[in-house]
Amino acid sequence: MRILMTGITGLVGAGFATNLLRSNPDYTIVSLCRGFGNKSGLERTKDTIKEQCEMDDKQDAEELLSRIEIVEGTLEDFPASEMSAKGPYDTFFHCAASVNLGKDPDKKTYNTNFYGTQSALSLAKQLGLKTFHYVGTAYVAGKCSGVVMEDSMPATEWNNSYEISKYDSEKLVRESGFDYTIYRPSIIVGRLSDGVIRKPLAFYRILEFLARVKINGCKKAGLPLNGPFSTKLRIAAGMSDKIYFVPQDYVQQTIAKLFVLPVCNKTYHLTGMSPVSTQMIAIAVCEALKTTGLGIVDNVENPSKEEKLVQRMLDDLLPYFKSNITFDNSNVIEALGKEVLDWKLDLDFLRKMVYAYYKENNPELL
Numbered sequence: 001m002r003i004l005m006t007g008i009t010g011l012v013g014a015g016f017a018t019n020l021l022r023s024n025p026d027y028t029i030v031s032l033c034r035g036f037g038n039k040s041g042l043e044r045t046k047d048t049i050k051e052q053c054e055m056d057d058k059q060d061a062e063e064l065l066s067r068i069e070i071v072e073g074t075l076e077d078f079p080a081s082e083m084s085a086k087g088p089y090d091t092f093f094h095c096a097a098s099v100n101l102g103k104d105p106d107k108k109t110y111n112t113n114f115y116g117t118q119s120a121l122s123l124a125k126q127l128g129l130k131t132f133h134y135v136g137t138a139y140v141a142g143k144c145s146g147v148v149m150e151d152s153m154p155a156t157e158w159n160n161s162y163e164i165s166k167y168d169s170e171k172l173v174r175e176s177g178f179d180y181t182i183y184r185p186s187i188i189v190g191r192l193s194d195g196v197i198r199k200p201l202a203f204y205r206i207l208e209f210l211a212r213v214k215i216n217g218c219k220k221a222g223l224p225l226n227g228p229f230s231t232k233l234r235i236a237a238g239m240s241d242k243i244y245f246v247p248q249d250y251v252q253q254t255i256a257k258l259f260v261l262p263v264c265n266k267t268y269h270l271t272g273m274s275p276v277s278t279q280m281i282a283i284a285v286c287e288a289l290k291t292t293g294l295g296i297v298d299n300v301e302n303p304s305k306e307e308k309l310v311q312r313m314l315d316d317l318l319p320y321f322k323s324n325i326t327f328d329n330s331n332v333i334e335a336l337g338k339e340v341l342d343w344k345l346d347l348d349f350l351r352k353m354v355y356a357y358y359k360e361n362n363p364e365l366l
Contacts, residue, residue, distance in 0.1 A: 004083060004127075005031040006075065006120060007095030008068070009048040011188060011199040012135055015252025016095065018052050020259060021064045028067045030086045032096065034074045042070040055191075055198050075116030080123045092124040093133040093259070097166070099201060101316040104161030113165035114172070121176050131263040132178040135255070138186040138244065138271050138327055140167040145324040150184070150267045150331040159319040179263045185251050186244035186271040186327065187320060192343055195353030196360075197248055202317065204357060207285065209313055211362045213306075214289050225364045227290065234295035234307055235314070238322035241277040245345055245353075246270055257336055268335070271327040274344040278321050284350035288358055289365060 001024070007013035008031035021027055033041030046065060053061040069086060073079035075096055098112040117134070124132050141148045142155035142163050153171070158164045173180050190197035197204075213233060218225050251270050258268055282296050300307050311318075329341060358365055 001027045001090045002088065003027065003029045003091055003093055004087070004089040004124075004129075005029050005093045005095065006116070007031070007097070007135070008033055008070075009044050010095060010097075011197075011201060011248060012185065012251060012255070013095040014048045014052045014198070015248060016093070016255050016259070017068065018049060018056060018058075018064055019252050019256035021067055022058070022060065023256065024260070028069070030069045030071065030083065030089070032073050032075075032079070032083060033070050035072060041072045045070050052198060055196070075112050075119065078116070078119035078123070080119065080126070083123060084127060087127055089127060089129060091131045091133060091263075092120060092127075092129055093135075094120040095135040097135075099162065101160050101162050101202065103316075107161065110161045110165040110168075113162070114169050117169035117172050121172060121178070124178065125176075130179060131181075132173060132176065133181045133183070133259060133263070134170065134173045135183045135185070136170045137163070137166045138184040138269055138325075139163050139320070140170055140184065141325050141327075142167070143319075147326045147328055148269075149328045150269050160316060174265075180265055181258065181261075181263050182267040183255050183258065184267060184269050184271070186246050186269075188248050188251055189245045190247065190353045190356055191249040192247040192349070193249075195349065195356040197353075197357070200357060200361075203245070203320075206314060206317060207354060207357050208361070209310065210285055210289065210291075210294075211358065211365060213310075214291060214365060215362075226366060229289065229291045231291060231293045232295075232304075233293070233310065234297050234300045234303070235310055235318075236298065236300045237278055237296050237318050238298055239278050239296065240322050240324065242275045242323050242325060243277065243281070243321060244271040244275045244323075244325075244327060245350075246272050247343075247345070250343065254332070254336070254340060257340075258332075261335060266331050266335070268332050269327045269329050270332070271329065272343070272345065273329055273341055274346070275326075276345050276347075276350060280347050280350055281321075283347060284354045287351060288354045 100109040142158035
């Protein structure tokens with residue numbers, strides 16, 4: 001099988017590609033990839049695949065790379081003719097997206113995701129493909145409450161432009177005329193075994209910011225960075241018990257398993273069935289940072305200058321800590337069996353995940 005792909009250097013894309021190629025020695029991938037900085041798309045892909053293989057404790061990067069070809073380009077300037085020239089293909093796997101959860105005044109995030117999907121679908125049609133795979137997000141559910149089924153799209157309000165762009169893009173796929181498979185991950189965090197993640201995104205900005213709070217506080221007070229620290233900081237994050245963290249290894253392995261099944265217009269929630277709570281996250285972070293006094297509240301009355309800064313810096317992430325959505329996983333269970341969900345995230349996992357992040361990024365605090 002020859003697969004046309006976007007997003008091979010992303011957190012999901014690289015894990016999917018390595019898992020799929022490793023399990024299917026007759027598969028090849030042609031992926032769109034943009035250059036960045038002083039590296040070409042090809043160089044970035046080589047570095048990413050090698051890093052992913054190292055993380056997987058595998059020594060097969062060169063073999064996998066021998067079955068990957070790169071077309072230089074972006075979703076905004078879609079190189080359809082160059083991608084077409086490397087065909088023929090059997091299917092399209094569209095994974096690339098801008099993951100900006102903040103304000104989008106110029107609609108850059110929306111346009112990248114929506115028109116990038118439109119371009120991918122147009123090329124798939126031009127190439128005469130019959131099937132299309134699309135990686136969306138569970139949070140096309142927006143501000144819904146209660147149980148959200150996999151094949152439904154009940155949202156009428158969203159938290160940000162990213163969610164709207166993915167909702168509208170998913171509608172494009174559903175109405176395209178292709179047989180499709182849609183994958184909806186939730187908040188991707190480190191792998192199940194030790195909490196390590198290849199490419200920290202989204203939620204990890206909170207860990208980064210709280211590390212900065214401790215570092216600045218300790219320096220002002222003349223305290224050792226790895227010692228106990230007390231704060232009066234309050235964060236208006238709410239107290240949800242439906243925060244759907246999902247390990248990156250579960251996401252990439254499950255997508256690779258679902259990908260090889262017959263394409264039959266199904267949507268799959270890659271969320272797991274063991275959401276964590278705001279309280280559990282706060283405990284894990286405070287233990288790792290040896291910090292007491294951090295307050296997680298619904299609203300901050302008379303916020304301090306530091307608390308105003310926190311809300312401004314983290315405002316785009318906080319809606320996900322107030323969610324009341326329960327994600328159904330019936331399609332995943334029907335396709336792969338209940339055993340694929342035989343794992344659970346708990347406080348011990350959060351401790352590992354938070355510690356792994358700080359060990360890599362702020363070892364001076366441990």
